[in-house]
Amino acid sequence: MAIKRLFVANRGEIALRIVRAAQALNIETVVAVSDADRDSAAGRLADRSIVLGPPAAAKSYLDPRLIVHAAKESGCDGLHPGYGFLSERAILPRLCSDHGIAFVGPEPDVIDALGDKLKARAMAQAAGVPLVPGSECVATAADARREGDRIGYPVLLKAAAGGGGRGMVIAHNGDEAEAGFHRASAEAVAAFGDGTLFMERFVPEARHVEVQLMGDGKGRVLHFGERDCSVQRRYQKLIEEAPCAAMPDHLRAQLHQSAVDLAASVNYRNAGTAEFLFDVQRQEFYFIEVNARIQVEHPVSEMISGFDLVQEQIRIAGGAGLSVVQQDVKLSGHAIECRINAEDTKRDFLPSPGRITRWEPPEGEGIRLDSHMSAGTMIPPFYDSMVGKLIVHGKDRADAISRMADAIDGFAIEGVPTTLDLHRAIITHPDFVENHIHTRWLEQVLLPDYGKKAA
């Protein structure tokens, strides 16, 4: 049954994005806010806003019982979790289902299975999706050499009981694999009391690519192309693009098919993203994980497909099937998104909450801004520091880069430090322009020099 009143269990730009999508579908909206977000843009635009509790997320946005109680008591028949917070916690769809509220997302059991890395890997393997080549347990130095020779160097030796980088050694040849075995095993014994190791191929310069998926929950899954999110700092994405211009077409087709096969194998429902590592030297991709939610960077896929993914999410949760078939999804041009954070790049990206005193975004053809900010908005210190996503669409990558440079130049933000200048430095850097980047490029190449030229 189509949703009539949607509860928005999130904040910031995505709450506003969801309210707008619902309004376009003539659906009423109720936005849950914490005490710190009483005056939020999403709450003002919605038909109603409800204060959940104190600013601390654990007592507001992260309390599933509080949220479902509010949804039920405000007469909502659908709930959108956005991203982050409770979006991938199975308890939220379970509570929704107990109270007759349609959850805008996958089945709780699917969320649980995909959230478990080992289960997700097994599901990917069963669906024929490529995984990083690796070994079973390795018991001796001789085994390590033999497995290393088979997998191909460089390889990573990892503690089976491990985590947090301890008991991890990179080996570039057979001798290093033998020596590395002794070292990693000793470290693993010291750290975890268990010297068992396993090995996997190490990709020194990988790109992060991911496929946008949408499933009907009955085995039919569409893809909306891939995104390249290789500009990262400490595993946080700063810039996302669609498509991945570095990937040849035949590989791209295999990537899409792998992602669709995996999602179809679990009758995936609603929006999701399959993430992969792309080894450019070897021209291979390996499965990482599935994110069972709408993602921050979904707008770049919308820009190249002309498709509103959040509206489609709401329709599917209301019981409608997919509104199109794969042949209808036509991808064109190139889109880039910059995540603008209120962070001080001169102070190790220190989050800098405070009041925005000037907010004049750029306008023009092919420019989109997803943001909940305006002049006078207070950025509270309790949540993430993202103030907006600047998105451009051009006829090709070079055109999109040029548009983004102009859009950044035309963007005036005052009151708090932001990462806008860093984004300018990235997208005008020769490595980015020539598309010779990888997931550690920002930290290894650009950031060490950043700020020195200006000084």
Added chain:
Amino acid sequence: MVEPGFPDALKLLLEEFSRSELCELHVRRGDFELYLSTDVARGRPQAAPRGVSAASVAAPLGHPAEAQGSAIEPVPAAVPDRTAADLPAEAIIITAPNLGTFYRAPKPGAANYVEVGGRIAEGDELCLIEVMKLFTALRAGVSGTIHAVLVEDGAMVDGGQPLFAVVAD
């Protein structure tokens, strides 16, 4: 030197302190020093006394505590004849710690915990706040007389919504 954003940071700190269970906070940074205390006996004036209970003593009525823009159905909030003007200046407003359904009695048919004009002592139960069948009693953080009950029985209240006006002893 006053840093940019300093007044906002101070405001946030004050808000956080007043919401927290902390009794004292002492901040020193450079030549700036700030001391906050909820202890009236220390001679530093405080807007309202505080207890250790869940009842938070918050802003006077008229502060924008109600949810905004309730086009769907009005939030059952302040009783119409009880406006800020009716309340004595010394009235203390007890607010909901979080969202939930407000119940004046321990169970249907039972007597209300408190009535207007009734006396309360610090620690007394005032009402129940229900979240998904979990009932939490709200206790008074102050002794005094109930001057007004600001919400209808059975209504959903927002976090921070005023529930009772109390004239303290």
